[in-house]
Amino acid sequence: MSLLVVGSVAFDSVETPIDKIDKALGGSATFCSVASSYFADDVKMVGVVGDDFGDENIQMLKNHKVDISGLEIVEGEKTFSYGCVYRDDMNIRDTLFTDLNVFEKFDPVIPEEMKKSPFLLLGNIMPALQLKVLDQMTDLKFSVCDTMNLWIDITRDDLLKVIKRVSLLVINDSEAKMLANEDNLIKAAKKVMEMGSEYLIIKKGEHGALLFGEGKIFSAPAYPLETVFDPTGAGDSFAGGFTGYLTKADKIDFGTMKKAVIYGSALASFCVEKFSTKGIENKTKDEIENRFNEFIALSRV
């Protein structure tokens, strides 16, 4: 089964209370693609970069067997660049700069052979672009949409259109409350479900994640990390691991989705251990299975 990932590809400059890094590989499509590559055999990525993107980044994606024939490289333009500083309680980050560069004109044209992909992961980008992608897909079986507070705030109508059309929405707890205008998380989840998607995942960072659907709720624990080195990309890695596992399983039911949530959580827990995509690169099957089993053991009674 093939999985199409569409999203941003970026250079991130990140400063945490522990260390800092400049112009490191980032972007929602990047983290999503690498994370899903551990499960789905055929991951195709659509995005845009400038001519400064760098061969080592191309090579890393190829090493993870990500099909980058849909990654447009625009000559004479620069790759989207983002800079931020995390505060001491790493849940808060302050944006230093957002240079959209080539990403400003990003028009996701899906290559003909990718339009038939049954699985789709819409990484966090402007909802209008996510809608354009949905318009082009011909044989969708399951679609996942990630988003962020900015889009809830400034392009709510477009986001609501996306939510109506995807199978599963993944957002964090504060975003769910914001989207539903409701303080109680469970009530907020119900309201968001009424907006249209069949399934909903609410990420709670250091408190794990909740999966809603089929009238059921699943509560996944968080991995007990003593050091969060860099939270950037954790949500994308979660979405990638989750959707990648579903693609591989090719089964859409609550039981399979529970396992997918744990695999997504495992990838997110690897992600935050290092800067950029380093935490999720070159993982072995054993490392992933061991972490999956650690998650299972955490909440087994």
Next chain:
Amino acid sequence: MSLLVVGSVAFDSVETPIDKIDKALGGSATFCSVASSYFADDVKMVGVVGDDFGDENIQMLKNHKVDISGLEIVEGEKTFSYGCVYRDDMNIRDTLFTDLNVFEKFDPVIPEEMKKSPFLLLGNIMPALQLKVLDQMTDLKFSVCDTMNLWIDITRDDLLKVIKRVSLLVINDSEAKMLANEDNLIKAAKKVMEMGSEYLIIKKGEHGALLFGEGKIFSAPAYPLETVFDPTGAGDSFAGGFTGYLTKADKIDFGTMKKAVIYGSALASFCVEKFSTKGIENKTKDEIENRFNEFIALSRV
């Protein structure tokens, strides 16, 4: 097996965003005793009240087979009274008044026959009083201590002495971070464990609870409540349910404690559904087992 509960007995005046109540039964010993009575056959409560305590409150405790021969009723004095208002996001409450009344002179003298109790639950009261209780116990097998941010702040040294002497400390996440002076919860937990108690439970409210001990971690989910009617006493109900189950099981190991955490969580989830002790009064065995099973189903993969 018998369980001795020592703590405060109070009248609570509580205002929530939904409703308010005046002079309702409260106090750590009250919630702890009622919650533990569903498991332990022999719950003994030590505390102090004024002559305004009221027969209906005595009767409620008797109905739950709580031995109140250690509850001192002081003629001419008034019962400890506490008033607070919860904000919209019910995690924050503002204290309106604290009238210690008879509780100001509380000197917990444990009746002779109760000193041999193998299980002890020290409800949230001043650590110096918890130490006095510990000094009187002769045959302790397992002791649990609950506390709060106030004592970490103003009587830290006494609290550290208590922690050294009890088997298990139960605190919430912000208190753990405050006690350890550490932002990362897992690191904070490790630091708190080094202070002396063999086991540690960190309550995370709407995010569940974590149990630490024997080099292991257990993550319990939270019950997905759409309405938290009144959070007062939830932590005490948790501690009561937890310690009550351990007393009944009369087994001190991590596996038994996991179940105890779920039973504690079940009692806490009942508690917040109504004002005062109403949520945990007159529960049937079936209601408790059903909620326990709902908790198990929430995190089962």
